[in-house]
Amino acid sequence: MQERYAKIAGWGKYVPEKILTNHDLEKMVDTSDEWIRTRTGIQERRIRTENDTNSSMAVAAGRQALEKAGLAPTDVDLIIVATSSPDYLLPPVSSQVQHMLGAKCGAFQLGAGCSGWVYGLVVGTNMIRSGAYDTVLVIGSEIISFAIDYTDRTTCVLFGDAAAAVVLTASEEPTGVLAFELGSDGSDYDALIVPDAGSSNPLSQSTIDNRNGYIKMDGRRVFKFASRTVAQSLKRVIDQAGLLPDDIDLFIPHQANARIVEAGARLLRQPVDKFYMNIHKYGNTSTASVPLAMVEAIEEGRLKDGDKVAMIAFGAGLTWATVVVQMGVGEISPAHSLFSAARLNYLAKRTTNKVIDSVQMSLLPLYTWFVGRNKKK
Numbered sequence: 358m359q360e361r362y363a364k365i366a367g368w369g370k371y372v373p374e375k376i377l378t379n380h381d382l383e384k385m386v387d388t389s390d391e392w393i394r395t396r397t398g399i400q401e402r403r404i405r406t407e408n409d410t411n412s413s414m415a416v417a418a419g420r421q422a423l424e425k426a427g428l429a430p431t432d433v434d435l436i437i438v439a440t441s442s443p444d445y446l447l448p449p450v451s452s453q454v455q456h457m458l459g460a461k462c463g464a465f466q467l468g469a470g471c472s473g474w475v476y477g478l479v480v481g482t483n484m485i486r487s488g489a490y491d492t493v494l495v496i497g498s499e500i501i502s503f504a505i506d507y508t509d510r511t512t513c514v515l516f517g518d519a520a521a522a523v524v525l526t527a528s529e530e531p532t533g534v535l536a537f538e539l540g541s542d543g544s545d546y547d548a549l550i551v552p553d554a555g556s557s558n559p560l561s562q563s564t565i566d567n568r569n570g571y572i573k574m575d576g577r578r579v580f581k582f583a584s585r586t587v588a589q590s591l592k593r594v595i596d597q598a599g600l601l602p603d604d605i606d607l608f609i610p611h612q613a614n615a616r617i618v619e620a621g622a623r624l625l626r627q628p629v630d631k632f633y634m635n636i637h638k639y640g641n642t643s644t645a646s647v648p649l650a651m652v653e654a655i656e657e658g659r660l661k662d663g664d665k666v667a668m669i670a671f672g673a674g675l676t677w678a679t680v681v682v683q684m685g686v687g688e689i690s691p692a693h694s695l696f697s698a699a700r701l702n703y704l705a706k707r708t709t710n711k712v713i714d715s716v717q718m719s720l721l722p723l724y725t726w727f728v729g730r731n732k733k734k
């Protein structure tokens with residue numbers, strides 16, 4: 358049987374009109390524009406208006422993606438909506454989105470924290486690769502501001518609302534997701550949590566009194582996890598694709614903190630300008646963050662057909678999800694050809710990288726201690 362691939366055939370985004378700047382937040386909590394910019398890279402974020410719902414934002418992004426691909430909603434075989442902020446606890450927002458779009462297909466909501474959309478991209482891709490479906494719409498939509506305590510300076514400066522989507526279509530050319538890794542480490546489940554909105558602690562008067570219906574985050578714990586995971590997972594998935602970090606044209610990391618991205622770039626020994634960032638405009642839009650960055654990278658001409666892109670998301674769970682994607686059609690990796698100068702060159706560089714990586718990993722605890730020591734001064 359001919360091998361099938363899942364091409365990224367269309368993309369779309371929706372960001373609410375309302376802008377909340379660092380200076381606006383200075384008037385709400387004890388913070389400063391300087392602290393937020395230097396510690397996170399964020400300058401402003403979008404917050405839903407009264408006209409925006411999770412479903413309406415998902416539909417706007419999904420419709421744009423379908424238009425770009427020249428497809429009608431009735432062409433779609435499956436809709437996946439990744440989110441942590443659906444319109445209602447029940448029903449899944451995916452069914453509202455399917456109905457509002459006018460699609461006639463299955464739809465489900467996917468929850469994997471900020472990693473949800475990348476999880477969805479992998480699931481959608483494999484639904485197509487298996488031959489089950491030809492066209493899958495993968496949306497990430499987040500009104501995360503509903504779960505933010507705007508009296509808590511440790512979280513309210515970080516998050517914003519947005520939606521973004523891609524449509525995947527079956528292709529016989531090598532394209533789309535070439536390699537992936539889906540990860541979860543539930544031992545840190547409480548590092549990023551809304552304590553009182555699920556079945557463990559149903560809503561009650563104490564939820565309101567203790568403000569436990571909002572996101573609580575141990576930022577340092579998540580920061581450490583993310584700084585470790587970004588470079589390590591990217592290395593594994595790039596290797597799995599038969600590529601080297603140098604072969605990646607653009608990295609699209611989760612937009613949670615510019616310092617996490619810079620640390621990842623250093624550990625991968627890649628220039629930081631190969632890492633796309635729009636965190637200054639939107640903050641952390643949770644599951645919409647990676648697809649929104651991808652759509653804007655395409656709009657700005659930073660990502661085009663033929664390019665190889667590596668994307669990584671991480672967040673509540675704690676979860677992470679990493680992919681290497683071929684945009685359009687490109688050259689197959691030299692790792693897959695049997696005997697050639699290109700393959701020998703690839704193998705030599707891969708071995709050198711592995712040696713440097715193992716030295717780097719053994720020095721990492723020393724480096725982390727040194728950075729921590731400097732910070733305390």
Ligand code: UT7
Pocket residue numbers: 387388389392393396397471510511514549575576577579580583613614641643671672673
């Ligand atoms: O998508 C979900 C994934 N989430 C993340 O990836 C978040 C990862 N974590 C982070 O990005 C960072 O840990 C934060 C941005 C959340 C915090 O930055 P940090 O450099 O780790 O700061 P910190 O938590 O170590 O706090 C340093 C100081 C503290 O004061 P003391 O104890 O040193 O006196 C905080 O109380 O900064 C204080 N602080 C603030 N000051 C002004 C915390 N938030 C603020 C604020 N404005 N908004």
